[in-house]
Amino acid sequence: MAGFASTRPLGRVKRGEGWLRRSAIPGFGLTFGVTATVLSLVVLIPLSAVAARALTLSPDAFLKVAFSVRAVDAYWLSIWTSLIAASLNGVFGLAIAWALVRYRFPGKMALNAVVDLPFALPTAVAGIALATLYANTGLVGALLEKVGIKAAYNPVGIVIALTFVGVPFVVRTVEPILKDLAADVEEASASLGASRLQTLVRVVAPGLAPAWLTGFAMAFARGIGEYGSVIFIAGNMPYRSEIAPLLITIQLEQFDYGAASAIALVMLLISFAMLLVINATQAWMKRSRVR
């Protein structure tokens, strides 16, 4: 390895013939090999097992278990509760990012740290805490019951749990963009005679939109797959408050691997669709950031 440098030119290396651009830095073969091997063994091959198992079912059997009334109700429940939770986080996450970037106030650093608590706190802990808090005997649940809202053991509880786990996404995607956006553009807008409201609507909002949408999509995607924080508060009644991931575990407990795989395949396809949406919004984010 000692004589390595003398054998290869440095500086601007021309694009190679194949897929790899030649570089002076060694170790590509080894590190790429390890990356590809581990990725295949840990993630890709096991994931393909879901599709392989689901496709051993006949098309009729697949449709019957993957789109049974109970399964469709579960997908739909996961989707609409995640949408509401992501929307709530869209509003409050924007306010939190705005406060963190634009204002000085006591306790700002604590707020900044606590925003990430839903990432750091085990979901089961969040689940039992929220279930206790929002049950009709709990602190908040008792208050809500007085105004006629049954929170825990009801879809409302699922929305609450998903809102909790989704808190960091919008905050952490909007925050860096808001920092970059900073003074100059808004000053330009104001000095050209725009009112504060006009500046916010015409300058700040379009600048933040891609990041906000990325955070929203991430919170939504997380909500659809979420399990630990939801099952304690949901009540888990079939057709009513039973989320799709729970249905997979129920099929597994009955050793019906085929049905579990079929439902999991539908969920994976939803995840991949969300991944494409997130990639698209991130590309939009990068483009609008460069300009």
Add this chain to the structure above:
Amino acid sequence: MSGQTPIRPNQDPGWLRTLILSTVVLFMSVMVGLPLITVFAVGLSKGLGPAMEAIREHDALAAVGLTLFIAAIAVPFNAVFGVCASWAIAKHSFRGKSFLVSLIDLPFSVSPVVAGLVYVLVFGLQGWFGPWLIDHNIKIIFAVPGIVLATVFVTFPFVARELIPLMEAQGSDEEEAAVSMGASGLATFLRVTAPNIRWGLIYGVLLCNARAMGEFGAVSVVSGHIRGQTTTMPLHVEILYNEYDFVGAFAVAGLLCLMALATLALKTLVEIARPEVGGHAV
């Protein structure tokens, strides 16, 4: 313009500031503050004694031990993988790079339950290697190896996705200089790259560890819930909670809360020491 009082176009009117700040404080108190207080309030509702007893009880200690053991395997594994992947991806350019990054990120968009399920389909009784494993008397599903695999899966992207942007931002000029002066690949990594990415690595490991210790869904599917043997701390919390032992459940949950709070404190310290590290959505 220069003679006038400076325009401060970024200043929000006072009422808006008050509205936003009070909304934020109210939302965070109800959404995050109250659940956190609930854990400690219920855990300590009978005093410190019963809470400590629940933590010192045999099955609880076994769960703590198992959780530490799992993290001690999964976190270093993913750290080594993350360094390898970021070296290949950030220091070299090749076609299909962004696709590779998306594949590494994949476990984040997969439901934890599906993450557990995939290993049941590979190693379980009716799985690909099920019959072979039975013949050779090896147990992976409903045993510790399965829990390790599921944990590795859900924590897979943490270190890599922390290091890739950091190493890309730092460029490869320093490494090229070291190599041109005759340093070997390993020496270049250890002496040039490692000191530059140290904080990013620590940050990634912190997040990876928190998730590894706290994972519930994926681990729940492959664990088999054998008390004192295949129950991690989060699973132990679930068992106690379902047995209506609320003090016990919340006492163990309190321990996990302390872990989460310590993670956040360390993470904040890294962010203060190195502002270029972290600060993005996972």
